[in-house]
Amino acid sequence: xxxxxxxxxxxxxxxxxxxxxxxVESARQDSGAAPADARDAKVSARDLxxxxxxxxxxxxxxxxxxxxxxxxxxxxxxxxxSTFLRCVNRMNDVIExxxxxxxxxxxxxxxxxxxxxxxxxxxxVGMVFQKPNPFPKSIYDNVxxxxxxxxxxxxxxxxxxxxQESLERAGLLAEVKDRLQEPGTSLSGGxxxxxxxxxxxxxxxxxxxxxxxxSALDPIATARIEELIxxxxxxxxxxxxxxxxxxxxxxxxxxxxxxxxxxxxxxxxARIFTNPTxxxxxxxxxGRFG
Amino acid sequence: MSSGEDRFVHRxxxxxxxxxxxxxxxxxxxxxxxxxxxxxxxILGLLLGAVLVRGTGAFFHRVVELDVALDPQRLGVEDARxxxxxxxxxxxxxxxxxxxxxxxxxxxxxxxxALQRLVSSGAGFIVRERVLEDPSLVGRTLRVAVPLDxxxxxxxxxxxxxQQDASSRSLSDAQLRWLDELARRGLVRREANWRFFTVGDSxxxxxxxxxxxxxxxxxxxxxxxxxxxxxxxxxxxxLEEFAPRNRLTDFIEVNINNLAAVPSIxxxxxGLAVFLNFLGLPRSAPLVGGIxxxxxxxxxxxxxxxxxxxxxxxxxxxxxxxxxASPLQVVAHHVLxxxxxxxxxxxxxxxxxxxxxxxxxxxIGMVAFIVDVPDGFLSPATVLPVQIYLWxxxxxxxxxxxxxxxxxxxxxxxxxxxxxxVLLRNRFERRW
Numbered sequence: 001x002x003x004x005x006x007x008x009x010x011x012x013x014x015x016x017x018x019x020x021x022x023x024v025e026s027a028r029q030d031s032g033a034a035p036a037d038a039r040d041a042k043v044s045a046r047d048l049x050x051x052x053x054x055x056x057x058x059x060x061x062x063x064x065x066x067x068x069x070x071x072x073x074x075x076x077x078x079x080x081x082s083t084f085l086r087c088v089n090r091m092n093d094v095i096e097x098x099x100x101x102x103x104x105x106x107x108x109x110x111x112x113x114x115x116x117x118x119x120x121x122x123x124x125v126g127m128v129f130q131k132p133n134p135f136p137k138s139i140y141d142n143v144x145x146x147x148x149x150x151x152x153x154x155x156x157x158x159x160x161x162x163x164q165e166s167l168e169r170a171g172l173l174a175e176v177k178d179r180l181q182e183p184g185t186s187l188s189g190g191x192x193x194x195x196x197x198x199x200x201x202x203x204x205x206x207x208x209x210x211x212x213x214x215s216a217l218d219p220i221a222t223a224r225i226e227e228l229i230x231x232x233x234x235x236x237x238x239x240x241x242x243x244x245x246x247x248x249x250x251x252x253x254x255x256x257x258x259x260x261x262x263x264x265x266x267x268x269x270a271r272i273f274t275n276p277t278x279x280x281x282x283x284x285x286x287g288r289f290g
Numbered sequence: 291m292s293s294g295e296d297r298f299v300h301r302x303x304x305x306x307x308x309x310x311x312x313x314x315x316x317x318x319x320x321x322x323x324x325x326x327x328x329x330x331x332x333i334l335g336l337l338l339g340a341v342l343v344r345g346t347g348a349f350f351h352r353v354v355e356l357d358v359a360l361d362p363q364r365l366g367v368e369d370a371r372x373x374x375x376x377x378x379x380x381x382x383x384x385x386x387x388x389x390x391x392x393x394x395x396x397x398x399x400x401x402x403x404a405l406q407r408l409v410s411s412g413a414g415f416i417v418r419e420r421v422l423e424d425p426s427l428v429g430r431t432l433r434v435a436v437p438l439d440x441x442x443x444x445x446x447x448x449x450x451x452x453q454q455d456a457s458s459r460s461l462s463d464a465q466l467r468w469l470d471e472l473a474r475r476g477l478v479r480r481e482a483n484w485r486f487f488t489v490g491d492s493x494x495x496x497x498x499x500x501x502x503x504x505x506x507x508x509x510x511x512x513x514x515x516x517x518x519x520x521x522x523x524x525x526x527x528x529l530e531e532f533a534p535r536n537r538l539t540d541f542i543e544v545n546i547n548n549l550a551a552v553p554s555i556x557x558x559x560x561g562l563a564v565f566l567n568f569l570g571l572p573r574s575a576p577l578v579g580g581i582x583x584x585x586x587x588x589x590x591x592x593x594x595x596x597x598x599x600x601x602x603x604x605x606x607x608x609x610x611x612x613x614x615a616s617p618l619q620v621v622a623h624h625v626l627x628x629x630x631x632x633x634x635x636x637x638x639x640x641x642x643x644x645x646x647x648x649x650x651x652x653x654i655g656m657v658a659f660i661v662d663v664p665d666g667f668l669s670p671a672t673v674l675p676v677q678i679y680l681w682x683x684x685x686x687x688x689x690x691x692x693x694x695x696x697x698x699x700x701x702x703x704x705x706x707x708x709x710x711x712v713l714l715r716n717r718f719e720r721r722w
Contacts, residue, residue, distance in 0.1 A: 091611060096535055123614035133605035135624060145623070146613040196609070203613055 042067040042207060042237040043088055047102035050083050050092065057083045060102070061263045063256055065207075070229060070238045072252035072269065074245060076284065079258040081241045085209045087111075088239065089125035090118050106207070123150050126200035130212040132192035134184030134199070139176050142184040142195055143167060146203035162202055170198035171228050190221025197228065201236070208232065210240040214247065226251050245285055249273050257281045341697050348695025351483040351496060352446045353435035354409060354472055356388040358417055360428050370428040376421060382414035385436065392477075393468060404465055408472075410437040412497040435479065440495040440688035442469055446478065449687065486695060490661045491677065495688035498681075500696055502663045506576055506656070506671030507645065507703075509664060513580020514644050518587045519637050523626075525588075526595030526633070531621055550589035557586045558653030566654060573655035574670040582650045587640040594636020598629040631718040638711035642704050648675040674700045 041064035050058040058080045065071045073081040083092065090111055092098045103110050111121055123146070134142050143163045147153045153162050163180070167173040172194040176187070184195050193213055200208055210229070214222040229238060229251045242248050248255050249269060256266035257280070265278045276282050299305065362370055364387065365379040386406050390396065396405050413436035420434060421427050437443075441460050444450045450459045452466060461469075472478050490502030525546075533539045561582035565571045571578050602625050610620040651657065656672050657680065664671035672680070674696060681693035 089612070091608065094607075094611060119614050119616050121614075122612060127608075127612035129605065129608060129612070131605060133603075133609040135606060135609060136628065145610075145615075149613070149615055149619055149623075199609075199613060 041065060042107065043239070044105045044108075045084070045087070045102065046105075048084070048087060048104060049101045050080070050087060051099040051101075052095065053097040057261050058087075059261045063263055063266055065237060065239055066254065067237050068233060068235075069253040070233050070240060070251050072248035072255045073239065073241045073258060074243075074248050074255060074284070075258035075264075077243075080261040081258050082211050083261075084258070084263075085127075085211055085239060085241055088207065088209055089122045089127055091122075091127065093118065123203050124205055125207045125209060126203060126205035128193070128196050128200055128208065128210045128213045131216050132189055132196055134187070134192050134195050136183060136185055138181045139167075139184045139187070139195060140180040143198050143202045146199060150203055152203065166198040166202040167195075169201055169232070170194045171224065171231075172198055188221070190217050190224060193217060193221070193225060194228065197225075197232075201232070205236065207237045207239065210238065212241050212243060215243065222247070245273070257284060259284070338701075341694055341701070344691060345694035345698035347447055347691045348486060348698075349483055350480055352438045352443055353479050353481050354438055355433060355435050355477045355479065356385065356409075356413075357391075357431050357433050358384045358388045359431045360384055360417075360421065362428055365428065367428065370425060373422070373425070376425055376428070377418075379418070379421075380414070381417040381421070382411075385409065385413045385417060392472070392475075396468075401464065404462060405468060408439055408442050408465060408468060410439050410496045411494055412437070412492070435481065437483075437496045438469075438478070440686055443496055443688055445469055446473075446480075447691075486692075487699075488663075490663050491659060491672070491680070492661060495681075495684070495686045495692055498689065498692055500674070500677065500692075500699055502660055503672050503674045503677035503696070504699070506579075506660075506664050507673040509576035509667055509671060510579040510583060510651075510656075510673055511641060511645060513577055513667060514584040514587060515637070515641060517581065517584035518591050518640065521584075522588050522591030522637065522640075523595055523633055526592045526599055527621060527626070529592070530596045530599040531625065532617065546589050546592055550593060552586075553649075554586050554647055555649040555653065557582050558650030560585070561650060562653045572668055572670075574658050574660065574672070575668045576656075576664065576671045577667040578654050579651050579656050579671070579673065580667075582654060583644040583647060586647065586650060587644045590640035590643065591633075591637050594639070595629070595633045598632025598636065599625060601632065602628045631715045634714045634718070635711045638707050638714070642707045642711075645703060645707065646675055646700065648679055651676050652679075674703070 043065040045061050045063045048058055048061040049056060061080075061084060063084075073084065075081050086092045087100060087104050088106070088111065092100065100112070103112075105111065106116075106121070106125065109116060135145065137145070140163055143166050144153075144159050147159065147162045153159045164173065167176065172191060175191060176182075176195075184192065187195060193216075197208075197213075214225050217225065226247065229240065232238060233253075240248075240251065252269045254266065255269040255272040257264045257272065257276075257278070259280050265272065265276060265281045267277070272281060273285060276285065361384065362368070364384050365381065366383075367375050367379045369375055389405060389409055390402065393405060396402055416436050417432065417434055420432060438446070441450070442465075445461060445466065446469070450461060456463055469478075485497075486499045487504070488501040489497070489499030492498040529539065529543065529546075533542075561578060565578045565581060566573060606624050606628065607620055610624045611617075615623065651673060657676050658670060658672065659680070660670050660672050662669070678693050678696045678700065681689045681696060684690070684693075
């Protein structure tokens with residue numbers, strides 16, 4: 001199975017642009033966003049506000065997430081990192097009383113546009129959760145589930161190929177190839193998380209969102225996942241929420257710092273960690289709060 | 291020194307005393323628990339013991355061996371090969387002859403009648419069945435075991451007899467003498483009463499059976515299951531997974547919980563008013579009984595279903611949504627299979643409650659005296675608990691023995707259902 005990277009052709013096709021704000025320099029404002037080339041942005045947020053009931057969780061977030069890069073979202077607990085992540089594949093829809101204003105675009109189309117089906121959106125934007133959550137089914141069925149519901153494979157051979165390739169790319173195949181019919185829940189924590197990554201890439205997404213994927217894992221499993229993220233960057237656009245600044249520094253090309261629902265700063269990872277613009281970023285990465 | 295004692299506050303005499311009091315309290319609490327459990331077990335044992343001792347009496351009965359001479363003339367049959375004539379023949383007469391031949395000195399008319407009353411009035415039917423099976427018996431003498439009358443049964447099971455004053459028992463001294471004589475000649479046997487499980491109710495307790503009630507119960511429970519399981523699961527799924535959180539949903543939730551607490555006779559009155567009087571459905575029918583019981587069981591199924599669905603971890607839903615499953619796929623592929631053991635357990639427990647329910651069925655006429663084993667969802671039927679109610683209320687003392695037997699059968703049904711609930715739960719339970 002191929003994992004088609006979206007080509008320039010695909011992106012230059014006319015889209016429904018009505019809801020998309022013009023992606024020009026003026027779109028970037030005082031958030032300190034680095035001069036990201038907006039044309040390369042896979043995912044863009046403009047004036048994104050999220051409310052949980054009366055409580056506002058995100059305030060006017062503007063960010064561009066570049067293709068085939070790893071973008072790390074850092075910040076203290078409750079700062080809105082995960083909320084932002086869940087806006088991209090509209091997982092916030094299932095939260096009672098959650099309301100969003102502003103826009104999040106994927107390839108220039110608002111994810112809440114009528115032309116975008118939420119089921120299809122989530123096939124294009126995969127997600128890996130904080131706690132490994134394999135289905136209580138066999139390893140094989142865990143990986144085959146996505147392709148099955150999206151009709152990406154039909155014959156037994158096609159399914160076998162997808163499962164093999166996804167497990168291979170997730171670096172899990174060697175460990176489980178003799179026990180594909182065993183329950184996914186019988187694996188160790190780190191293996192379960194890689195199974196979840198395999199499950200996500202089996203549907204050939206364009207973007208993978210990772211919500212603290214290593215927080216429940218030991219350092220060895222964490223190192224393994226970080227390696228994997230670096231490899232996956234070749235084919236996918238990755239957004240990772242992490243509490244570990246070392247992890248952000250190791251795996252990401254760009255880093256965004258959130259604080260109290262505000263995107264304080266987003267820039268090249270190297271710059272954020274060496275020469276941040278904002279004093280709050282400085283305080284956070286040096287461990288003065290958070 | 292004093293500062294040292296302060297430092298080791300947990301080693302002081304006061305601390306030791308406190309510790310002792312704590313352990314004493316714990317021992318006391320454990321003793322209360324043991325007493326409570328013991329009381330519950332004793333009461334349960336008393337109940338089961340009483341039912342068991344008397345109930346088994348209904349599964350065995352006394353029969354008397356008679357040599358019945360099947361003389362075509364006495365039968366009133368001209369042509370022994372004519373099945374219609376055989377079906378119409380009078381089989382009670384040769385049975386009476388056979389009994390009389392055992393006591394040739396019984397002469398007077400009233401005495402003869404008293405003698406005949408010792409054998410069940412259904413004896414003729416038993417001979418008839420044998421003859422219809424094998425018409426070649428006509429003209430020969432058939433040795434057949436026929437049940438004794440219910441009062442004679444009571445005599446042999448020790449519930450009435452010589453120890454009682456003649457005026458306070460229903461058998462006369464002469465009848466008791468004849469029974470003793472039959473027993474002395476070795477003609478009275480104790481036998482398993484298989485008919486008890488196959489035939490319908492009867493005016494004669496020794497001929498009455500549970501078959502009708504068992505079949506009626508099965509028909510009724512099938513209707514209940516077919517209605518309350520799909521409706522209950524669909525309602526639970528909708529309320530738990532799809533319903534918007536608003537006042538209307540809250541209102542529905544509160545009312546479902548209230549419905550679970552409504553006395554069952556109210557459901558019976560509803561069934562009477564709506565299904566019988568308004569919709570004109572037939573009286574005493576398992577269909578109506580099943581509908582009424584499913585209304586009563588539905589809240590239980592919905593509540594159990596909702597708690598089973600709510601206990602499916604949200605991470606599974608997120609995982610499925612995350613790979614792009616539609617809400618329906620999330621439910622069908624993940625939530626429902628994981629919740630199924632809990633839903634099944636709730637349904638079976640609800641069904642077990644429906645199995646034991648009497649009051650609503652009285653209202654819709656399932657309390658009628660029905661002799662035939664029902665052959666469909668619309669034919670008149672009764673159910674086990676109602677049959678127990680009928681027998682317990684019957685004037686014949688032997689019918690009360692039957693009621694104990696029916697209680698045992700009902701308990702076996704209940705235990706089987708609860709056991710299957712446990713087995714299903716263990717079989718399908720998945721861990722994550």
